[in-house]
Amino acid sequence: MKYKNVVEGIFIKRNNRFVAEVFIQGKREPVHVKNTGRCRELFIEGRRVCLEKSANPNRKTACDLIAIEKLELASDNQWINIDSVVPNAVVEEALRQGSIEALRDFTLLKREVTHGKSRFDLYYEKGDQKGYIEVKGVTLEKEGISMFPDAPTVRGAKHCRELAALQEEGYRNFIVFLVQMEGIGEFVPNEEMDPSFVGALREAQKQGVVVCAYNSIIRKDEIKIGDPIRTTL
Known part of the structure; x- marks a missing residue:
């Protein structure tokens, strides 16, 4: 982007x-x-x-x-x-370029899709598989480890619970953390800042929601998705 x-x-x-x-x-x-x-x-x-x-x-x-x-x-x-709007565009670009292995060869991809009273960043279909993707931009780093959130996020916890519930309806959902910097090898949720969000994230993963993180390739006038990094919940 x-x-x-x-x-x-x-x-x-x-x-x-x-x-x-x-x-x-x-x-x-x-x-x-x-x-x-x-x-x-x-x-x-x-x-x-x-x-x-x-x-x-x-x-x-x-x-x-x-x-x-x-x-x-x-x-x-x-x-x-630090652009909080750009992560959705970066992940969508990566999906369309086939850079996210688990979601290659999709047949449909839409942005800002509503399901019931909820709105999600992306919706995809891949053969018989379909689901929602929530993207979270990460700008907080401590000693080489990226963390989210840097402030309490009621909305983030709500998204985790909603995606977990949709798993039970047959959807295959994803939460993608885009670390908006280079040189990072690990992502961990910031439990000290928001234990409610972290609890909801862990429960979503238990229900089958795929939680993953990627670092970025950063230039002064550009940001692109980088490599997948270790995610420790």
């Missing part, structure tokens, strides 16, 4: 969930933050950031903050993509 009109800047501070201040070519500018999570370990004054210029001249902010450099990341590439 490629971005357009990407420029670099220097992070100053985050004003609220949606707006941060950044130096762009020496000028202090407000920018839109494409992630409402806490990201406290990432938003550090003086860090380099990547921004996508908006094509809308009437916006209050001229750029979206899409990536930030994390100097503590033990990787040659220290950029972390």
